[in-house]
Amino acid sequence: MGLGRWKKEQKEITVTFDREGEMEVEGHGFVGKACEAASKFIENLLGKTKSRKKKTDAYKQGVEKVQHTQH
Amino acid sequence: MSHVACVDIEITDLDALELACERLGWKLTRGAKTYEWYGQWVNDYSEEDAAYKHGIKTEDYGKCDHKITVPGVKYEIGLTEQEDGSYKAVFDFYSHELTEAVGGKSCPKLKQLYGVEKTKKECIKKGYKVTEKKLKDDKIQLVINGSF
Numbered sequence A: 001m002g003l004g005r006w007k008k009e010q011k012e013i014t015v016t017f018d019r020e021g022e023m024e025v026e027g028h029g030f031v032g033k034a035c036e037a038a039s040k041f042i043e044n045l046l047g048k049t050k051s052r053k054k055k056t057d058a059y060k061q062g063v064e065k066v067q068h069t070q071h
Numbered sequence B: 001m002s003h004v005a006c007v008d009i010e011i012t013d014l015d016a017l018e019l020a021c022e023r024l025g026w027k028l029t030r031g032a033k034t035y036e037w038y039g040q041w042v043n044d045y046s047e048e049d050a051a052y053k054h055g056i057k058t059e060d061y062g063k064c065d066h067k068i069t070v071p072g073v074k075y076e077i078g079l080t081e082q083e084d085g086s087y088k089a090v091f092d093f094y095s096h097e098l099t100e101a102v103g104g105k106s107c108p109k110l111k112q113l114y115g116v117e118k119t120k121k122e123c124i125k126k127g128y129k130v131t132e133k134k135l136k137d138d139k140i141q142l143v144i145n146g147s148f
Helices: A003-009 A034-043 A056-060 B014-024 B096-101 B108-125
Strands: A012-017 A023-028 A064-068 B004-006 B027-030 B066-069 B077-081 B087-092 B129-134 B140-145
Touching (some): A012 B108, A023 A034, B014 B027, B108 B140
Antiparallel strands (some): B066 B077, B077 B087
């Protein structure tokens, strides 16, 4: 397997906290609902999910955005 | 004035909270039973975030299980344990110096860094590699890699 292909298949989750403390979770390199399953434990760490945004086109490529508000 | 408000944050991990406080230069005192505030309830604050609207009786204002102190500021943040084991953070925001020090009534600095430390801790516990990055607009990003 070439390095380029390995990089393409690498899975990664980014969690971004803005200055108000709001959290956004993004999965990269996942296919289908695997992203949702992988990031679920992060979603539950700081409270219940208030809103969830999923871009259909991005989701097909394995990218999912989830916004959270801490309670 | 007795403007005791409840911060919109669910605290379940005192160790992560302590790390967040250390990053801010604040001090978490575990086991503290009282925190500094106006000292008496004079029925002068009843907005939606008023502590008594979040299950904390007005006669219990000033009482806590742990507290957070910001250096150079008299008033403090009280942490009161809930039935489910989590903590509510409350403070008398009529103290402008405390409210300014914590970044506003919603205590955003603590929310942000508690979130960062809690997420880092749990991800590392699961064996994931976590890298922290500072982004523009004071955002903090965690990049998490591992066998998901």
